[in-house]
Amino acid sequence: MSIFFGWVLPYIVIIVFLIGVIARVLNWVHVPVPFKLTVFPSPKTTGRAVADLAKETVGFRSLWRGKKGFWFMAWLFHFSLAFLIIGHFFGIVFLGQQFTIFGVSGEKSMELSVFFGTYAGAALLLGLILLTIRRIASPKVRFVSSLSDYVMLILIIGIALSGMYMRLFDEISYGVVRDYVVGLLTLRPIQPPEHLGFMTHFTLVQLLLLYFPYSKLMHSCGIFLSRWLMTRPHERQVIIK
């Protein structure tokens, strides 16, 4: 069983995820844009257009213009998610020692790592719970929600919960995780950790990554293309002889 979830599935996931995402993006890029679809007011230089894109993807500006309550839920969720993903990378690679470059001790760095991770995890859960309540309680949002919208929320909540479970009740050492992941990536897989919390968390993440290319999560890549359609600066064309 653990051989399947620990060895076989990860490789299937990596292939499906990478090929799936790349294929979808290439598919979009190959469709032409016949007409200019700028929504004004709009930046006049590429630099400012990129800044606009950044303001949107980092600050969720368009949501801020609408209902601030929803902005808070969506932003909290995405911001803590980004924080966690980056934190997982640095935490696992550097075994919790990433903050020593700021001059703190190894022990302090580990404390900070745990601190940030715990609160980011809690924030993520809070955001997810608020979004789920909104999707179930608001008649408007319920009207447009399909099963996949609910499945996605449950899946990510499951990932967050299993992560928090490990943090609060049943820790796994970063080193064990690092060795296992490195083994997979270098095509020299080692025995998956005998840790229920970790394997649950890891398997749910794998299911998410399998689902990713065929789901609305592709908005993570598509948003840049769709916003570029309305933001891209075009010179006003006039030829004066």
Add this chain to the structure above:
Amino acid sequence: MADLIVNGQVIALDEDGFLVDASVWNEEVALALAKTEDVEELTEEHWKVINYLRDYYQKFGVAPMVRKLCKETGYDLKKIYELFPSGPAKGACKIAGLLKPTGCV
């Protein structure tokens, strides 16, 4: 919209209640059309507008601009709306048997 029956004759109307065939128009048809526009009777003032519209339509194949209609009949826009509640384009033109003006109007 249901067709009109005038003097035993069936007068075809399009979906907007305008005449399908402009050539069947006569005074009785005008009265019948007026009733569909909530105009119970056609007074001399009504006829002044209707005759001007038909005259112009015969010459130019289209309704005259509203400003000219007002100038030539001597009735301002308010008066035209009093006579024809749906206004010069949709009310007066319909009763006068013209085609429905279309476009951004």
Add this chain to the structure above:
Amino acid sequence: MSEQVRIPYVAKDIDHMYLNVVPVQHRPKMALEILGQMIKYKRSLKLYLDVCTHCGACADQCHSYLGTEDPYNMPVARVDLVRKVYDKYFAPGPSFLKKWNGAKDIDQETIDLWYKYFHQCNQCRRCAVFCPKGIDTAEVTIAIRELLAHLGLATKFHAGITKNMRDTGNNMGTPLPALLDGIEFLEEELKEETGLDIPIPVDIEGAEVLFNPSSSDLFTNTDGFMAVAKLFYKAGVSWTLSSKIMETANFGLFFHEPTMREHNMRLMNAGKELRVQRIVAGECGHGWRTWRMFSDTINGPLPFPVIHLFEEMLEHYKKGRIQFDKSKNPEVVTYHDPCNYARGGDLIEQPRELLRACVQNFVEMEPTAQYSYCCGGGSGLLMDEAMELRMALGKPKAESVRKTQAKILCAPCAICKAQLPAVMAHHKVDVEVKGLSDLMGRALIL
């Protein structure tokens, strides 16, 4: 659902658009074919069907949903009508996942729903401003209306107008002798009003400017048109109309691309034939958006500038060639941003500068500029049979105007001028609708 009871009415005569009425039983299959083609050449359509996360942020921002309170008028729900079919037939992935997305078959009922709800979207693009992904529902509405046209489901109102355009060069179907008669009359009126011989020239080769009015400027909005003649006269600019085409309004933009292209090319050719130095577009929303954003795709590089009347007049005002006496416009005036000027046409500041120059008391409404609500008539929803719908669509706008307590609502777009008086009367907002040219003409010092 039989064709007869559709609102808006369906056109019976579409030959002139090189379209056929497809037999009912073949429509689902044909619809799929066309959708499949469209997602290959319109990146906007493909992306918007793929990246929506059903967050619903668009719902509270759409005047159509706010006015009609019909959940299918939430932009997300409207596009979902297409997305569910797209998911079933075109989206990648295993079919059980697509079932979870709500993927469904296409059938007659779906086509009926498309016809109904894509004629309840004004293509105003306000949703795009509030959508995190920038999903522009107007692009989907344009595509689906075109798809429906290819099934033989174009509206009677739109098809009739494109026929008039083809036959006479204007949307009202006014033949040239009538246009010339009207122009002559307006010249007489101008002489009577001002004592000056202000011309309205037609077909003057080598004039500096070719002016494109909306054909309603020669029928109902004649005050504005006379004002344009006065403005050019005072600015000392030689200008002309073209007898071949006297319509800047582009109805093809919102439902039939070949018509849009043809209309724009005809206008460009008129300018080339008359060897003008520039084209000035009049008070028309869709016509302006086509000029500003689409005409170089259609025509290639433009041989001369194409600018809006406001840009032209602002230039003359700044150079001191025209001056205004604000006291001629003493009432409280508020400004309605036509969707195709603000969000669609980069024309937000210019009309405001002119307004501040020619009226005494200008107040902004809430929301305004790119956040402004559509009048409810956008994308040619001006047909009588849809009056109930139109009044619902105009409700958010009516409330915005009511709060300003303005006496005059400046709405410089032909569709807005046709829609807003009815909307304001219906919602009992006591205000008079005028174009910006009208206000400029009133205040112009001759």
